[in-house]
Amino acid sequence: MSRILVTGAAGFLGSFLCDRLLAEGHEVIGMDNRVSGQTENLDAAFEHDRFSFYEHDVTEFIHVSGELDAVLHLASLASPVFYRDYPIKTLKVGALGTHKTLGLAKEKDATYLFTSTSEVYGDPEVNPQPESYRGNVDPYGPRSCYDESKRYGESLVRAYRDEHDLDVRVARIFNTYGPRMRLDDGRVIPNFMRQALTGEELTIYGDGEQTRSFCYVSDMIDGLVALLESDVQEPVNIGNPDERTINELAEIVLEVTGGESGFTYEELPPQDPQVRWPDITKAREELGWGPDVGLRDGLEQSVEYFEMQLEADI
Numbered sequence: 001m002s003r004i005l006v007t008g009a010a011g012f013l014g015s016f017l018c019d020r021l022l023a024e025g026h027e028v029i030g031m032d033n034r035v036s037g038q039t040e041n042l043d044a045a046f047e048h049d050r051f052s053f054y055e056h057d058v059t060e061f062i063h064v065s066g067e068l069d070a071v072l073h074l075a076s077l078a079s080p081v082f083y084r085d086y087p088i089k090t091l092k093v094g095a096l097g098t099h100k101t102l103g104l105a106k107e108k109d110a111t112y113l114f115t116s117t118s119e120v121y122g123d124p125e126v127n128p129q130p131e132s133y134r135g136n137v138d139p140y141g142p143r144s145c146y147d148e149s150k151r152y153g154e155s156l157v158r159a160y161r162d163e164h165d166l167d168v169r170v171a172r173i174f175n176t177y178g179p180r181m182r183l184d185d186g187r188v189i190p191n192f193m194r195q196a197l198t199g200e201e202l203t204i205y206g207d208g209e210q211t212r213s214f215c216y217v218s219d220m221i222d223g224l225v226a227l228l229e230s231d232v233q234e235p236v237n238i239g240n241p242d243e244r245t246i247n248e249l250a251e252i253v254l255e256v257t258g259g260e261s262g263f264t265y266e267e268l269p270p271q272d273p274q275v276r277w278p279d280i281t282k283a284r285e286e287l288g289w290g291p292d293v294g295l296r297d298g299l300e301q302s303v304e305y306f307e308m309q310l311e312a313d314i
């Protein structure tokens, strides 16, 4: 059994990761300041006496007593809507929060896992994106608070590896979806689900021909655990390489929800990436990992959760 700290534990991925680590018999310490997370996501985790939770802002000094085997840093604002509203908090958690959690991992001699993002590739000029692609990010652009904080975070992780010999992992996560996303998260799948289930038109930004590649949450958690358990110290793309246009996604959401509301086209947010598609050769070869859940299946598995959220909202 290991003793593992998960930051961003009350969020979407963090809470599933806590559940998974607890199911594997580990002791898990969850940490979150609940800026966007919800403690209901941790209801299952709280059932375990091997779970504890601390409400704490990871941009401030972190004190954890006792030993730690791993520090998994997931805390961040992760939705474009949230990071547009809170760019300073976003920069701080990617920069200061990564620094504090790295310092803690160094102090405890723990393995460190950083959840980076496909956004380090910005609006990519190559498609699909391999890890060797260096990206196309505007440092003064509207998404830079997120993109640059994650790029800086990767650099800081690299520095702790080189200067302090810290055992590090870097996951470049591509769009992931599933239960426990907030209805008001603002990312495309919660938006489309909410709209389809309430009979509103689905808001497609731009002409809807931009692409994303959507990974179901259980596949993502398997990938993150495989990375943690590996000895790969270089960044690894984790995502589903099934590239879709947003128009296609909207059609499928209407089909799986039985929605009949149709679509409406709205202005594309500035610098919205035109394509995104992970090259996961490295994850397949070095982690033996690849996704299993197709888009339609994953959406079908998510509908009930979004329906329940809507009922609870009324």
Ligand code: NAD
Binding pocket: 007, 008, 009, 010, 011, 012, 013, 014, 031, 032, 033, 034, 035, 036, 037, 038, 056, 057, 058, 059, 073, 074, 075, 076, 077, 078, 079, 093, 097, 115, 116, 117, 118, 172, 173, 174, 175, 176, 177
């Ligand atoms: P999420 O918003 O559901 O969860 C993030 C959690 O971090 C929230 O609970 C929030 O309250 C917490 N948090 C934010 N700032 C904090 C701070 N200063 N101190 C403590 N807690 C703080 O997001 P998610 O989708 O679960 O994403 C988890 C991680 O994965 C993030 O680092 C995100 O950047 C990365 N990621 C996610 C995706 C995706 O599609 N879900 C894609 C790329 C990268």
Ligand code: UDP
Binding pocket: 079, 080, 081, 175, 186, 187, 188, 189, 191, 192, 203, 204, 205, 206, 210, 212, 246, 268, 269, 272, 273
């Ligand atoms: N999008 C959309 N309608 C919405 C929300 C998002 O068409 O209601 C588009 C958005 O412009 C982007 C894609 O869906 O092209 C994915 O957006 P999301 O916010 O989920 O995350 P991103 O991949 O941009 O980080």
